[in-house]
Amino acid sequence: MSPDSEFVFELGVCGWAERNWPPDGDLDPDTAAIVARQLGTRYRRWDTVIIKADREALAQRARFGTRALDSDLLRVVENAPESWTWYRDALPEPDFPWRYVREAVHRAAGRGIVETRRQNNRIELRRKWRYPNWIERIVAIENKPDLDASAARALAGQIERDVALALCDEVWVATASTEHSIEPVLLEDFPVEAGVLVVDTDADDAASVAWHPRTLAAAEAGTRITDRASGDEGAATVEFADPDWKAEKRLAIAERAYERGWRSYADTMRPDCRHFELRESGRTALPWCAAKEKHQSAAECAGSCPKFEPEPPTWRSHGWPIEGGPGKAIQRLLDDRRERQRPGE
Ligand code: SF4
Numbered sequence: 001m002s003p004d005s006e007f008v009f010e011l012g013v014c015g016w017a018e019r020n021w022p023p024d025g026d027l028d029p030d031t032a033a034i035v036a037r038q039l040g041t042r043y044r045r046w047d048t049v050i051i052k053a054d055r056e057a058l059a060q061r062a063r064f065g066t067r068a069l070d071s072d073l074l075r076v077v078e079n080a081p082e083s084w085t086w087y088r089d090a091l092p093e094p095d096f097p098w099r100y101v102r103e104a105v106h107r108a109a110g111r112g113i114v115e116t117r118r119q120n121n122r123i124e125l126r127r128k129w130r131y132p133n134w135i136e137r138i139v140a141i142e143n144k145p146d147l148d149a150s151a152a153r154a155l156a157g158q159i160e161r162d163v164a165l166a167l168c169d170e171v172w173v174a175t176a177s178t179e180h181s182i183e184p185v186l187l188e189d190f191p192v193e194a195g196v197l198v199v200d201t202d203a204d205d206a207a208s209v210a211w212h213p214r215t216l217a218a219a220e221a222g223t224r225i226t227d228r229a230s231g232d233e234g235a236a237t238v239e240f241a242d243p244d245w246k247a248e249k250r251l252a253i254a255e256r257a258y259e260r261g262w263r264s265y266a267d268t269m270r271p272d273c274r275h276f277e278l279r280e281s282g283r284t285a286l287p288w289c290a291a292k293e294k295h296q297s298a299a300e301c302a303g304s305c306p307k308f309e310p311e312p313p314t315w316r317s318h319g320w321p322i323e324g325g326p327g328k329a330i331q332r333l334l335d336d337r338r339e340r341q342r343p344g345e
Pocket of ligand 1: 270273274275276277288289291292296300301302303305306307308309
C-alpha cells in the first residue's frame, strides 16, 4: 500500500474508532472517547490517539473553551486559588523567570478562564472553576495497513519503545483486513503488551482483535530508549522518564486531542482547490481529488500540486457571497462535525 493509501487508512481508522471504540465491547455510558491523529511528544507521534474521558469531568473541562491549554496555562488553571491571591504566592515556583508565569496569567485572564485584578500594584488571581481530572485512559494506535513480515519487523522496535516508556495506557497496531487472516508469526516480533487490531474501514465498519493489549504502567516511571544498538550484545541507551514528566505530557496530548480531533487535516490540505471534494469511503467522509480521481494524501494536496487550481471567483459569488467558496464550506463542514463529535459540551 502506498503512503497515500496509508493516509486514507489512517483517516478510516479514526472514523471507525469514533463510531466503535472499544473494539471488543461497549463504552461505559459515563465515558466518552475523543479521537485525534498525529499527536505525541517531541520524540514520538502516534497516528491515532484515543482519549477515554469521564463525561462529567469532560463537561467541566468544556468550561475552559475548545482550545487546548498549553503547559503554561495548565500551571495557572490547576493552581489558581479560590480566593484572591498574589500570583507568586498562588502558583508553584517555576524553574524559569517569573515574568513568563505573569504572561501566562494574563493569557489565562484574556481567555476568560481565571480572574485577575491589580491590588497594591500586585497582580492577584482567583479561579473561576476547578480544572477537572478528566482523562481516564490514553490509547495509541500505529496504523500499518499492509502488515507483512518486513513491516512488522520495522515497526517492532518503535512499539517496544512505546511499551518501555508507557506514556499511554494501551498501545495497538491497526492493520487493514484482507481475505487472509494474520499469520501468528507476524506478531512474534511485537512485544506481548501491544495489541493488534484488524480494521475494515470499507463498507463493513468492523474490526477484530488479533491480539489483546496489556495495560501499561502509565502512572509509574518509564524508560525512554534513545538508541538501540544492533545485535544481542549491544546495549541500548536509555533515559529515565519520571511520573511527573509523563503526567504533564499526557495532559498536553489530551488537551491537543480535545482541540483538534482528527478532522483537522483540512487545515494543511487545499480545500480551496476546485478539485477538492469530500466523499464517503465506507462510513467515513474522506478527501477526494476530482482531478486525480482518488483519495489524495495530505502531502500531495498542497500548493505545489501540479493540478492545483484555485476555486474560480464566480464560485465565491454565487451562493457563497460572504463566507467564501465551497472550499471554505468544506472546512466549515469538517469543523462542524468536529464540534458535534466533541463530547462533554
Ligand atoms: S488537484 Fe492537487 S491540490 Fe487540488 S485537490 Fe487534487 S491533490 Fe489537492
